[in-house]
Amino acid sequence: MVPIEQQAKKTIVMYLSITDGKGSYPLRRATLLANTLKTEAEIIFLHDPETLAPTTDFTCYEIEGPSSLIQLVTRLQPDLLIRDSGSSYKDEMAKLQELVPSILHFDDFGEGGQQADWVIQTLYTDTHEPLPNHYIAGFETFMVDSSLHSFRQAGLKDKPFSHSPHLVISFGDEDPGNLTYRAMRHIKQLQIPLAVSVVIGPNYVHDVSEIQLMALSRRKTKVLRAPEDRLALFAQADMILCDAAYTPYEVATIGVPCIVLAQNEFESNLGFPTESNGFTHLGLGRKVTQSNLLNAIMEPLLHEARKERAIKRQLKLQVGSEEEKVLEVIRYLLEFPKRKPAGYVTLRENRR
Structure with a gap:
């Protein structure tokens, strides 16, 4: 398991938008992850108006639309963006990549998932077509309450x-x-x-x-x-x-x-x-x-x-047997960011 640096607490932003009739499981999954990682990183939730704030234990911001998401991510400058919001799009992802060192998506069937650093597909289609190397698919990744x-x-x-x-x-x-x-x-x-x-x-x-x-x-x-x-x-x-x-x-x-x-x-x-x-x-x-x-x-x-x-x-089946792999992916992305967006160090130093 990859440890997280203890000197400077890093920031994880979780963006939740409940779509496609997926119900409240993405909120429960996000809460499980947040409670597990809260001693290792600062957790901030973003959610759209149709999605309830998942918990009062963490800072939550309501956003409206893609431009609002970009503006808030620009201000917060997270080390990692975890997105559980349905299918994503290339144009929006290109802007987010300029702002965030690492991006992880859950259950993204959109073209924007191709640009994420990792995609966890707990929901997966019945197909024999190979997934890209940065996708982890299967029932093993279900986060069990x-x-x-x-x-x-x-x-x-x-x-x-x-x-x-x-x-x-x-x-x-x-x-x-x-x-x-x-x-x-x-x-x-x-x-x-x-x-x-x-x-x-x-x-x-x-x-x-x-x-x-x-x-x-x-x-x-x-x-x-x-x-x-x-x-x-x-x-x-x-x-x-x-x-x-x-x-x-x-x-x-x-x-x-x-x-x-x-x-x-x-x-x-x-x-x-x-x-x-x-x-x-x-x-x-x-x-x-x-x-x-x-x-x-x-x-x-x-x-x-x-x-x-x-x-x-x-x-x-042993559903949820790879929960630890999901956590390790998150810890890896925090410890070894994929990018250093322009102005990232200066902005983060000013924020601290």
């Missing part, structure tokens, strides 16, 4: 004799395609004693009353507004119905049978939530048929061996 570890192998644990099968529905913070409603419309036709918990994300903008009415028409069905114990709820489930983005990574860390519906074409092309990794992927949620969804729900309930095989496939 420490609370998930206590729930490992939850799906393999014995349930009480009186336990009713429990399905948890969770389509992230936003659910832009309103797959929660679509799924509930089909599931209410299921005539078995299945308990259903419907998780409504904090940024859900659709009409919740329709979902609540469907829940009232079905026994053992409840609607939960952004519960704080969401991960504990996942661990109690016999199966989970969710999006195809970051939620499957959390599920695989715990080990619970999981049915995946993609919110959009982007999610449908992601390479992690596959059958070989222990998931039942039904494709685009807006196209799923009632029979396909209900059959997928019934399968782990009727076939114990298939259920256990799926869970063991998830757990075998």
Whole structure:
């Protein structure tokens, strides 16, 4: 592991912009990194108006648009810019390279990622085309919330004799395609004693009353507004119905049978939530048929061996096993900057 110089505390700016229906995981990832690195560097967050400030423990600035980002980075003069803001663009990256010695991107599918010094692709597409050498791709780079570890192998644990099968529905913070409603419309036709918990994300903008009415028409069905114990709820489930983005990574860390519906074409092309990794992927949620969804729900309930095989496939992946590599990349970029932008030393000396 590369140590950081202790003589002069360096500065990391983390720019967050929650896009493409990715939910709050990028904020949680940034907070995990910040809390790990706060004794080694000064951490400053930048975020756009649509993205909540991730924490009150660090300095946060709200920005509006690319010009605002450039202006603030010019003033702050960070040693490292960590960007978790969706796809980036060449023109903006060229300007940032003139200002920042090292740049790291998370989950960047844009052309600007070609100009970053490193790109961590936790989300990756199902393709055989080789990535550039400065890309690190794979589920191993998922930053695991420490609370998930206590729930490992939850799906393999014995349930009480009186336990009713429990399905948890969770389509992230936003659910832009309103797959929660679509799924509930089909599931209410299921005539078995299945308990259903419907998780409504904090940024859900659709009409919740329709979902609540469907829940009232079905026994053992409840609607939960952004519960704080969401991960504990996942661990109690016999199966989970969710999006195809970051939620499957959390599920695989715990080990619970999981049915995946993609919110959009982007999610449908992601390479992690596959059958070989222990998931039942039904494709685009807006196209799923009632029979396909209900059959997928019934399968782990009727076939114990298939259920256990799926869970063991998830757990075998060891999601998050390369967290330390992510931290080492950050420490390396701090210790060995890729560039010395014009005026960088003078500006930093004046700031100190």
